[in-house]
Amino acid sequence: MTLGTTDGAPTSLESPARQIIELDVQGMTCASCAARIEKKLSKLDGVQASVNYATEKAHVVAPAGLTADDLIATVQAAGYDAALPVPEAKPRDRAAEIKRRLIVSATLAVPVIAMAMIPPLQFPGWQWVSLALATPVVTWAAWPFHRSTLVNLRHGAATMDTLISLGTSAAYLWSLVALIFGNAGMIGMTHRWTLSLSHDHQLTSIYFEAAVGIITFILLGRYIEARSRQDASSALRALAEVGAKSVTVLRGGAEVTVPIEKLVVDDEFVVRPGEKIATDGVVVSGDSAIDNSVITGESLPVDVHPGSAVVGASVNTTGRLVVRATAVGADTQLAQIAHLVELAQAGKSRSQALADKISGVFVPIVIALALITLVVWLVLGESATFAVTAAVSVLIISCPCALGLATPTALLAGSLRGSQLGILIRGPEALEEAHRIQVIALDKTGTITAGQMSLDSVVPAPGADADEVLKLAATLESASEHPIARAIVKASHATTEQLEDFSNIPGRGVRARVHGRPAAAGNAALMSDQGWAIPDELSQAAADAAKRGASTVFVGRAGTVTGLVAVTDKIDPNAAAAVGALHELGLRTVMVTGDNQAAAEYVAAQVGLDGVRADVLPGDKFNVVTELQAGGTVPVAMVGDGVNDAAALSQADLGIAMGSGTDAAIAASDLTLMRHDLMLAVDAIRLSRRTLNTIRGNLFWAFIYNVCAIPIAALGYLNPMFAGAAMAFSSVFVVTNSLRLRTWSPKH
Numbered sequence: 001m002t003l004g005t006t007d008g009a010p011t012s013l014e015s016p017a018r019q020i021i022e023l024d025v026q027g028m029t030c031a032s033c034a035a036r037i038e039k040k041l042s043k044l045d046g047v048q049a050s051v052n053y054a055t056e057k058a059h060v061v062a063p064a065g066l067t068a069d070d071l072i073a074t075v076q077a078a079g080y081d082a083a084l085p086v087p088e089a090k091p092r093d094r095a096a097e098i099k100r101r102l103i104v105s106a107t108l109a110v111p112v113i114a115m116a117m118i119p120p121l122q123f124p125g126w127q128w129v130s131l132a133l134a135t136p137v138v139t140w141a142a143w144p145f146h147r148s149t150l151v152n153l154r155h156g157a158a159t160m161d162t163l164i165s166l167g168t169s170a171a172y173l174w175s176l177v178a179l180i181f182g183n184a185g186m187i188g189m190t191h192r193w194t195l196s197l198s199h200d201h202q203l204t205s206i207y208f209e210a211a212v213g214i215i216t217f218i219l220l221g222r223y224i225e226a227r228s229r230q231d232a233s234s235a236l237r238a239l240a241e242v243g244a245k246s247v248t249v250l251r252g253g254a255e256v257t258v259p260i261e262k263l264v265v266d267d268e269f270v271v272r273p274g275e276k277i278a279t280d281g282v283v284v285s286g287d288s289a290i291d292n293s294v295i296t297g298e299s300l301p302v303d304v305h306p307g308s309a310v311v312g313a314s315v316n317t318t319g320r321l322v323v324r325a326t327a328v329g330a331d332t333q334l335a336q337i338a339h340l341v342e343l344a345q346a347g348k349s350r351s352q353a354l355a356d357k358i359s360g361v362f363v364p365i366v367i368a369l370a371l372i373t374l375v376v377w378l379v380l381g382e383s384a385t386f387a388v389t390a391a392v393s394v395l396i397i398s399c400p401c402a403l404g405l406a407t408p409t410a411l412l413a414g415s416l417r418g419s420q421l422g423i424l425i426r427g428p429e430a431l432e433e434a435h436r437i438q439v440i441a442l443d444k445t446g447t448i449t450a451g452q453m454s455l456d457s458v459v460p461a462p463g464a465d466a467d468e469v470l471k472l473a474a475t476l477e478s479a480s481e482h483p484i485a486r487a488i489v490k491a492s493h494a495t496t497e498q499l500e501d502f503s504n505i506p507g508r509g510v511r512a513r514v515h516g517r518p519a520a521a522g523n524a525a526l527m528s529d530q531g532w533a534i535p536d537e538l539s540q541a542a543a544d545a546a547k548r549g550a551s552t553v554f555v556g557r558a559g560t561v562t563g564l565v566a567v568t569d570k571i572d573p574n575a576a577a578a579v580g581a582l583h584e585l586g587l588r589t590v591m592v593t594g595d596n597q598a599a600a601e602y603v604a605a606q607v608g609l610d611g612v613r614a615d616v617l618p619g620d621k622f623n624v625v626t627e628l629q630a631g632g633t634v635p636v637a638m639v640g641d642g643v644n645d646a647a648a649l650s651q652a653d654l655g656i657a658m659g660s661g662t663d664a665a666i667a668a669s670d671l672t673l674m675r676h677d678l679m680l681a682v683d684a685i686r687l688s689r690r691t692l693n694t695i696r697g698n699l700f701w702a703f704i705y706n707v708c709a710i711p712i713a714a715l716g717y718l719n720p721m722f723a724g725a726a727m728a729f730s731s732v733f734v735v736t737n738s739l740r741l742r743t744w745s746p747k748h
Contacts, residue, residue, distance in 0.1 A: 018046075021068050023058040025051060027080035029148045029161060036155065040078040041071060056094075058082065079151035095227045098144075102219040105141040108133045109212035116209035122190045127206055131179060134208040138172045142215045144222075158363040164218055166367065167395040168211040174392050175206035182385075203385055210396050217405055217731055224408035243313045243334055247278035250322065263328050271321040279312040280332045281323040287506025288319035289482050301483050305506060318482060319506050362703075366398040366710070373714040386716065393713035398706055402730040406698035409734060413741040414691030421746065422674040423684045425691070430670035433654040434688030436635040439628050440582055440681075441613075441648070443621075443640035444593035444603060447658055448678065449569040453483055455491035456550045456566040459541040467494070469563030473555045475499065476510050476521040484551055485510070487567045505529075509553065519557040521565075532556045538564050549599030576607045578678035583608075585685060587637075592616055592624050592648070621648035629653070639681050656681050683746040690744055698734045705730045 028034055034051040037058065041049035046063040060071055068084055075082035112130045115121045145168075148161035178184035182203020191205060248257050248270040255270055260278055263269065268284055271277050277290070289301040292314045301317060304310060310323060312332045329335065370391045377387035415425045442448055458466045474492030477485035479502050489496075502512040508529065509522015520530055524542070527534055534554060542552040542564055550568035554561055572578075579589050590611040593600050600614035613624050621640070625648045628636045638645070638652035649655030649669045657669035658676055671688070673680040709726060712718050718726070 017064050019062055019064050019066075021060045021062055021071060022085055023060065023068070023071060023075070023082045024085050025056050025058050025075060025080060025082045027147075027151070028056065029144060033080065033148075033151075036157075037075055037078050037080055040074055044070075044074060047071075079154055095223060098219060098223045101141040101144070102216070102223050105137045105212065105216045105219055108137050108141075109209075109216045112137075112212050113209040116191065116206075119190055124187050127179060127184060127189060130206065130208045131176065134172060134175075134212050137212045137215055138168055141219065142168055145215075145218070158367070163363045163366060163395075163398065164214060167398065168214050170392050170395045171207040171211040171214075174388065175208050175211075178203040178206055207392070207396065221405050221408040224412055243332075244276040244278040248272075261329075263325055265325055265328055267325045268322055269325065271316045271323055273316055273318055273320065275316055277310050277312055277314050277316060277321075277323060279325050280327040281310055281312075281325045283308045283310060284322045284324050286319050286321040288321050289317045289506070291315040291317050291483070303506065318480075318504065362398075362706070366394065366706075369710060369714060370394040370398075377716070390714065390716045393716075393718050394710055397709045397713045397718060397726060402702035402705060402734045403699065405731055405734050406702050407695050409738040410691055410694040410698055410741065413738040414687060414694070414744075417741050417744055418684070418687055419674075421683055421687070422677070422680055423687060424672040424674060425670075425684075425688065430654060430688060433635060433670065434637075434685050435692045437587060437637045437654055437685065438634050439588045439590060440637040440639065441590045441592050441625060441628060441652070442609070442678075443638075443645055444591055444600065445569055446641040446676070447572075447639050448575045448591065448603060448607060449571055450676065452569065453487040453551075453567050454570055455487060456545065456548070456568040456570075457541075458563060458565050459538060460563040461535050461538055461561060464562040466563065469555050470494070470565060471496075472514065472519060472557060472562070473521050473553060473565045475514060476512055476519055476555070477553075479512070480504060480510050484553065484567050488553065488565055514557065517558045519555075521553050521555045523552070524554060527554050527556060527561055530556065530559075532559055532561050534561050541566075547598040548602050571603060571606055572676065572678055574677055574679045578682050579607045579609060581679065581682040582685075583610075585682070587685075590628065592621055592638075621645060622651050624648070625651045637685070639678070654685075656684060686746060687744060691741060694738055694741055698737055701737075702730055702734055705733075 025034075025037060028037070038049050038051040041047055041051070041058065041060060044062070044066065047066065048061040050059045051057070052059070058071075058075070062071065072082045072084075112133050115126045115130055142165070145161045145165045149165040152158060152162060175184070183189065184204050184206050189204065244260055246257055247260055247263050248255050249263065250256075250268045250270065263279060269278055269281075273288070283304050283306050285306055287303070287305045290304050290310060291301050292311065304321070309326075310321075311334070312327075313334050327333075373394050374387050374391040377390055378384065411425070418425050455470075458470045460466045460469050470488070470492050471494040474489045474494065475496040476499070477488045478496045479499055480486075497514055500513040500516070502510065504510050505522065505526060508526035509520060511518065511520035511522075511526070511530070513519065518530075520526055520532070524534060524539075538554065538561060542554075545552050545564075545566040545568075548566075548568060550566040553565045553567070555563050555565060582589055588611070589609045590613060591600060591604050591609050592613045593603075594614075594616055597612070597614040600612045603609075604612045616624055621638075625636055625638055628634065629651075635653040637654035637656060638648045639656040639658070640646075640649055641658040645657075649657060654671065655669035656671045656673065658673050671681075671684045673684065705726075709718070
């Protein structure tokens with residue numbers, strides 16, 4: 001097995017002395033979990049480990065003497081679980097698991113919060129009903145937070161989950177104590193709405209609403225996060241769906257259809273018109289035109305004949321082919337692209353979310369402050385009830401509900417606004433990177449251009465008529481299924497004439513008799529075969545068209561070449577304006593394409609690009625992006641639409657896929673544009689920057705709220721019930737601030 005290095009060159013890591021082991025990892029709740037497992041595995045002698053939180057995979061390069069069981073035991077010792085991947089196993093749906101807990105939590109929390117905050121709803125015995133409703137929320141629904149807390153405590157670490165677990169448990173347990181041992185359990189009891197604590201407090205208040213509210217809000221944020229994260233692994237599944245599932249193999253002179261897994265190198269297989277080419281190979285017999293757009297993203301078909309190399313997953317458009325397999329399975333070009341996508345995803349691990357960074361310091365401080373509050377009040381001679389209640393107030397007011405909601409609510413509001421504008425935002429990582437982007441690389445076909453072939457020009461020979469040239473070309477091409485032929489027929493509005501003796505010459509063009517006279521449409525080689533001379537004016541026109549990236553078709557009748565028709569992929573009308581807007585955002589623009597240098601430079605000049613990388617092979621766009629990143633010092637965005645763009649989209653700091661492109665490209669991207677309009681890429685970056693600024697504002701105010709409120713709670717001036725309300729208010733503020741994104745409008 002080969003793995004790609006950072007410079008794109010394959011490096012063989014599997015040898016008799018070394019092995020590669022993939023593991024499915026369960027139990028991770030944040031990026032710090034992945035980092036902890038990776039660190040634990042890497043401590044083993046000779047082990048190199050990479051753990052991807054998004055895909056829940058561990059990629060381990062280990063000495064031959066180390067077994068998978070050893071690695072699994074190491075992961076389990078870290079407090080998590082792992083297993084070898086099960087072939088064809090359905091990926092675990094984390095979002096669905098969280099959604100079940102969220103639905104139960106929200107259903108039970110609403111009446112608890114309503115009864116606590118609306119006195120008329122406090123019927124006799126309401127507090128015991130609140131206990132019954134809150135218990136499943138604090139135990140079952142909140143179990144992931146409690147489990148994470150226990151795991152982290154084993155390693156001496158504290159995260160957001162730690163404070164959530166402690167705060168909700170404290171609120172619940174103290175409420176339970178108040179019900180059983182205090183006056184809060186008396187039938188007919190109602191909340192006493194006092195702001196500060198009473199020094200003769202007799203356990204008459206309960207705080208179930210704070211506990212269930214915190215859990216429900218945080219679960220909502222985790223659900224949004226899980227939905228975005230589970231999509232990160234969909235790129236590989238989309239790539240897997242591109243290839244053929246079965247193949248017709250020639251064995252013993254007979255055609256036998258077998259699953260693609262049964263195909264081996266040197267097998268000869270049949271590809272009929274309209275079928276996918278099963279794997280990489282060389283044409284043994286037959287002539288045809290191959291549509292490589294699913295692999296290369298380029299719309300122009302490629303003529304093939306015996307000896308031509310073909311790529312798996314491309315589509316045979318016209319003739320019957322017999323192909324000899326030269327690579328199968330993991331060695332195919334499609335598989336290598338998929339592998340590059342996987343490597344890029346694994347190498348794109350970002351630092352912990354800002355809220356987690358804050359909580360890494362904030363949580364231990366809050367716990368310490370709560371303990372100090374308890375001890376100080378006891379030392380000052382206050383009752384245990386007063387001291388414990390003050391400490392609980394500190395924990396409740398400090399519960400990072402607003403911190404936890406800061407990112408997902410802004411992301412949700414920004415995503416909803418983006419969807420209205422035709423932009424899909426995958427997750428917070430895209431927002432972080434959009435703010436930093438300095439260079440944007442753009443694919444040509446289907447990105448800067450429309451992705452559909454159309455008539456470019458008709459050039460008649462001296463003395464000929466352009467309309468007649470186009471009509472004759474459309475007549476001849478009307479019997480062909482070639483994409484160039486379809487574009488010519490579509491462009492002609494004249495009624496085509498009757499054909500006789502039609503024949504398709506693969507790699508050359510077509511010929512027939514029109515009104516009894518020989519006629520032909522095709523390339524220069526076909527005209528030469530006919531013995532028809534091409535006027536110098538048409539040869540020059542063909543050369544000029546080629547510089548523009550156009551395909552040319554010469555048209556002749558009865559021994560005379562009467563003109564040529566040029567077909568090309570038109571530049572998107574908004575491309576130039578979009579490139580100008582990207583420059584206004586301070587971005588350097590570079591086009592990356594498989595087209596020839598002349599055609600690429602022509603398009604770049606038309607839209608005002610800063611640079612061009614032409615003649616880039618399908619697997620090399622990954623390397624170009626890596627080069628532009630300059631060793632990771634320059635943040636790069638990539639805009640593309642083909643399968644060959646998928647690896648580059650994943651490697652880029654920000655991947656932007658045109659929605660008109662392939663599923664694999666869309667799945668590998670961070671942002672997806674739902675219509676073919678490059679200006680949407682500009683809007684996507686602007687919206688991403690605005691959303692990220694909103695997230696940062698949310699985090700700032702949520703943190704400042706905690707800093708200001710904790711001393712008030714510690715001094716005994718804040719009843720836990722009001723602490724819970726204040727915590728809820730901070731969440732409302734964050735949500736309201738995020739919802740302002742719904743009115744954001746792009747500036748065109």
